[in-house]
Amino acid sequence: MPWPTTETALRDTLKDQGQALELLEEWKASASQDGYVIELARGLLLQRMVWFGRGEEKQNATPAWRRVLFRWKMHQESKGLQQAPPFGVRHFLLATELSHLKQWEPVVKTSSDADCFCVLTTRSKVYRQAVQAGLQVRFIPRTGKMGNFSISTLTAGLPQPGRFRQWMAQTLMDALKDWSSLSSYLDKHLASLSGITVGVGNNLTHEGRYTTHWAKGKRFSTWSIQHGAIGPNPLYSHLSVNRFFAFSRQDLRQLQLLQVAEERIKLTGAPYRDSEGAQIISHTARNGKLDMAEREKYVLVAWSGYGHMTSRAHYFQQMEALFGAIAALPNNTFILKLHRKEKPADYQSYLNPTPPNVRLVPYEDDRFPRDIFFWLEGASALITGNSSVAKEAMDVGVPVISLDIADEYSETDYLKAEVVPVAEGKEEMVAKLKVWQEDPFVLAVQLENQKEFLGEKAPEGKEAAQAILEQLEEMLGSPEEKTKV
Missing domain, CATH: 3.40.50.2000 (Glycogen Phosphorylase B;)
Structure with missing residues (x-):
């Protein structure tokens, strides 16, 4: 399967990697050890970066026979699941963790038209949970293909030598496989649609950032619901979605201090707190x-x-x-x-x-x-x-x-x-x-x-799920929102 986008577009998606590496250099002086420095960048340098910071890769913590069994189960579960989205969907969410569903489910169940929502996921456990919750969901199997790109080109300029550079190259190879699977599905099933929004469970992971980048290229409105604490985490200054739904006024102020554009932040409250x-x-x-x-x-x-x-x-x-x-x-x-x-x-x-x-x-x-x-x-x-x-x-x-x-x-x-x-x-x-x-x-x-x-959970006394639902519908009807890239 050929890679469906250009290398220039891919490098645009990866530009945050360079920004995060600059942060690594800035933080190195105050960090107590190199492992901690690497962990600080886990959001933008790919979610699995934290495992390198521990001195081990996540997959090495699992016996080989378990990994083989897991891959076989994934293959079996993926049969027949890569289907087109249901007709009439207006709002898509890429969910890669169970916690993303926890935020999303109240929004869907608040709507009088649950058929206009669909979850996309590359994780079998998220797929199973979405089915159990009665949500419309489509599974995107990982193809294992990565296209014809040079890893040495993509990792050019990495300031860290040795084991870190090698591990980063391997991580990028894994990410390319994820992106290839996502891009194939999105191009096939979503690119021809109109009047939709595309959300991601976490805008700071490699899958979340790629999906956002892809959607903006198609002039779709993009959004994300807050994932965990904002705190003083500078990685949140790299949010790329059109709208970010924040839990509280404190979170909103923290994002403003990180210089996230005010028009991108919408105070809605946390949907999972509604009930x-x-x-x-x-x-x-x-x-x-x-x-x-x-x-x-x-x-x-x-x-x-x-x-x-x-x-x-x-x-x-x-x-x-x-x-x-x-x-x-x-x-x-x-x-x-x-x-x-x-x-x-x-x-x-x-x-x-x-x-x-x-x-x-x-x-x-x-x-x-x-x-x-x-x-x-x-x-x-x-x-x-x-x-x-x-x-x-x-x-x-x-x-x-x-x-x-x-x-x-x-x-x-x-x-x-x-x-x-x-x-x-x-x-x-x-x-x-x-x-x-x-x-x-x-x-x-x-x-x-x-x-x-x-303080208050949502503006004007609204439940958070209702506030987010209204924001999503507003994004559908806002021409200028659709053209922001």
Whole structure:
């Protein structure tokens, strides 16, 4: 299959790689180690960059026989799935993570015409989840072909020599295969359509950026719903969609500080927060599987592992302080809900033997849903770093502590506003948890401050899903929106 676009267009898509590499050079002086520097650029240098920063590629963590089995299953599942979109679709979303569906599903179900929406995905797990949710979805199998392009040309000018350069070349080869599959499907099934919008679950991944670039080339309006915390992350200054739907006024202000054009940002609120009450699961279903009392409360620990906002050294400092606090509070149960970037092996030195008041829940644990509200519902407090989980906890009345030993999160909006207390070590963490448990007035003040900070979820009292739906319909009817590239 020939590559359907020009090398010039591909290099335009890759221009962000050079910008991100410039950021690497700027950040190198303040970074504690090269691995952290590389991790800082995971968004624009391709999502899998974080695995190189750990000193390993993601695929090497999986036994060869499992990789072969997975490829076979993908091949079987892809048979007959690469179909044209249903007739009458006006809004497409490229979803590559389950969390993208979490934002999208409320929007579709708010509409009186669910047939005008369609999810596109290259991930079998996203496809299966979309089917279960009753969403229209089309699967785009990866072809394994990459076209006739020179990797040496595409990687020309990379400032990093040696292993990094080699790994980057391999990563670009993998990305070319993804882009080839996407481009083939989009050119075949979407290019001839008119009056549509194209959204991406994350505008900072290689698939999200390519799809946005392709859609703009066809004069389609492009959009994205906020994915996680904005924080002081400079990568968000590279947003390329026509409209970005932000969760809160704090997120909007943060994007403005990053010099994202105001006309591109629309404050809508977070769709998944519209109905968090309906997602609450009983204590019994969860606690029984974790060998806990039916109504037992717990301290939830949920951070994002090390990556573009947390250095590797800091991550292990946090872990040391956390287990110190766990030992100091033997009557408190701690549930450690791991992020997809975290590895259970990193915790092993603290779990031999496992403290009786600790429950470790890996990201892949299929006994439980991955919805964070499932875990917040029974939590007496949340310990995090600078994750967006903090705002979700605020939304449902759970007090939050940020553990920031290395002062890496000071620019995070809710920390800068001094809404969430910052613990710089074990002692402060223990003291804050104790005072919340022993003094209802102090706890009430904390919850009120959090509620006030979070502010309104969507403008004019609208539900977020409805606000996004109206924005999408407006984009369909705006000629100038369609011509912005």
